[in-house]
Amino acid sequence: MGVGSRSCCPGRPGSGPQGEPPPGDLRHPRRRTGGDHVTPATGHAVEACQLPDDILRQILELLNRRFGFLFRDSFREMARARLARRMAELGLDNLQDYYYRLLYDEQSEAEIEALFETLANNETYFFREPSQIWTFAREILQERRKARPGARVRVWSAGCATGEETYSLAMAVLETDPSLEGAVEIFGSDQSRKALEKARRGIYGRFSFRSMPDGYQERYFQEAEAGRMQVVPRVRRMVQFGRCNLMGPAGDLPLVKFDAIFCRNVLIYFHQEARRQVINLFHDRLNEGGYLLLGHSESLLDLSDRFEFASLNNDVAYRREER
Numbered sequence: 611m612g613v614g615s616r617s618c619c620p621g622r623p624g625s626g627p628q629g630e631p632p633p634g635d636l637r638h639p640r641r642r643t644g645g646d647h648v649t650p651a652t653g654h655a656v657e658a659c660q661l662p663d664d665i666l667r668q669i670l671e672l673l674n675r676r677f678g679f680l681f682r683d684s685f686r687e688m689a690r691a692r693l694a695r696r697m698a699e700l701g702l703d704n705l706q707d708y709y710y711r712l713l714y715d716e717q718s719e720a721e722i723e724a725l726f727e728t729l730a731n732n733e734t735y736f737f738r739e740p741s742q743i744w745t746f747a748r749e750i751l752q753e754r755r756k757a758r759p760g761a762r763v764r765v766w767s768a769g770c771a772t773g774e775e776t777y778s779l780a781m782a783v784l785e786t787d788p789s790l791e792g793a794v795e796i797f798g799s800d801q802s803r804k805a806l807e808k809a810r811r812g813i814y815g816r817f818s819f820r821s822m823p824d825g826y827q828e829r830y831f832q833e834a835e836a837g838r839m840q841v842v843p844r845v846r847r848m849v850q851f852g853r854c855n856l857m858g859p860a861g862d863l864p865l866v867k868f869d870a871i872f873c874r875n876v877l878i879y880f881h882q883e884a885r886r887q888v889i890n891l892f893h894d895r896l897n898e899g900g901y902l903l904l905g906h907s908e909s910l911l912d913l914s915d916r917f918e919f920a921s922l923n924n925d926v927a928y929r930r931e932e933r
Contacts, residue, residue, distance in 0.1 A: 661690050661705045669693070669709055669725075677726060677801065678857045678884030689729055696728045723803075731879075732771040732805045736814075737778045737821045739874060742903050745925040746870055747782035750901050751794065754869040757899050763794045764868045766895070768856065769876035770798035773809025773849070774818055777841050779872070780848040781830050791848060797864060799854035809851050812841035856888050867897045874905035882913075889914045893930060902928040 670681040670689060681689060693705075702708050712718055712725070737743060746765070754763045767776040776798035783794050800806055813834045819827060831839040855862045871892050877885050892902050893916045902917060903925075904910075910917060910928055917928035 661694060665705045665709050666690060666693070669705075669712065672712065673722070673726060673729070674881065676722060678880045678887075680879060680881040680884075681729075692728050693725070696725060727802055727804055730802050730805075732800075732802060734771045734774045735818045735820055736774045736781075736826075737823060738775065739906060740778075740821065740823075741925045742872070742874070742927075743775075743778050743782045745922050745927070746779060746872075746901075746903070747786040749922050749924070750870055750927070751783065751786070751790070754897075754900070755793070758869070758897070762792075763870075764866060765794065765796045766864065766868045766871045767796065767798040768854070768871060768873040768892070770800050770805075770809060770851070771802070772805045772814075772818075773798055773812065773851065774814070775872060775874070776809065776849050776851070777812065777830075777845055780845045781826060783848070784830075784845070785826075791844065794848060796849045797868075798849060798851045799864070800851075801853065801855060803853060806851050806853055812846050813838050814840075856891060857884060863891065864895065868895055868900060869897055870901045870903065871896060872903045874903065875907070877904065877908050885913050890916070893917065896930040898930055898932040900930050902930070904928070 666686070666689070670686075673679060674681060693708075697703065697705070697708050700708070700711075702711075712722055715721065751763055765779060767779065770776045776796055779796050780794075783790050798806075798809060800809070815838050819839070827839065830842055830845050832842055834840040852864075854864065873888070873892065877888065880888065889902075889910060893914070896902065901920065916930070918931050920927045920929040
């Protein structure tokens with residue numbers, strides 16, 4: 611899922627992110643000189659239960675400031691386990707050493723990205739919350755074609771994870787009207803490089819097909835390695851993927867405007883101010899009369915009054931007003 615790129619890591623010891631002192635004594639951080647900041651591996655497994663709460667909290671707050679993500683208490687133990695796994699990969703067995711690495715190492719930016727990859731939840735599957743997908747294919751698509759005759763209808767799947775939603779939209783368009791194959795452009799974005807790599811390959815295992823309509827696997831997929839299935843070229847040609855930080859600078863964001871934006875089950879992970887920032891971004895990236903579709907557990911209540919509520923035949927959405 612795509613978020614933030616503000617710098618939170620100072621380039622010198624003496625102050626933590628946003629001026630907060632990190633836990634422990636920073637006058638003598640346990641790190642090596644010459645760019646090698648990794649404490650030698652002890653050969654012992656990193657025990658998640660041994661990771662101190664105060665330092666774990668500082669690390670999660672750093673990620674919160676960087677990416678806008680709200681790491682709730684219910685996520686804390688999962689984060690602890692995944693963090694222990696990441697430390698083991700690096701040969702570290704001391705959480706404070708790892709925190710110093712995030713703050714001061716020459717490769718700190720890359721490691722912050724890697725940690726986000728480790729903690730991110732990229733679980734999704736084809737035709738999740740399908741009523742919204744069909745609402746787009748059967749209602750919104752036709753309306754937008756009439757509103758902008760001759761123009762391609764552009765759709766943005768923001769926070770697309772491994773791409774199942776994006777390909778679901780393409781398949782729904784083809785099922786509704788096969789002649790529209792070249793009339794719709796679908797762009798999927800996410801913060802995770804690993805997720806986007808999988809999305810571009812378009813190869814999926816059985817778990818991704820648990821809500822797939824009957825017959826679609828035979829029509830829109832071909833066999834790949836190890837019993838997995840790959841999206842057929844016809845569908846893949848309708849889709850493009852790119853890395854996008856929803857809270858990043860304007861240069862990181864799509865330059866074109868869209869007729870519909872899907873951002874489902876993403877805002878629930880953001881803190882309130884980040885949600886407002888992202889919703890304003892979506893408003894600015896929609897054509898007049900364009901639609902925003904959120905997850906069924908999400909709404910614009912207390913976030914924005916710049917959209918009108920749209921009750922469609924099979925679902926609801928938010929619509930950018932026309933002037």
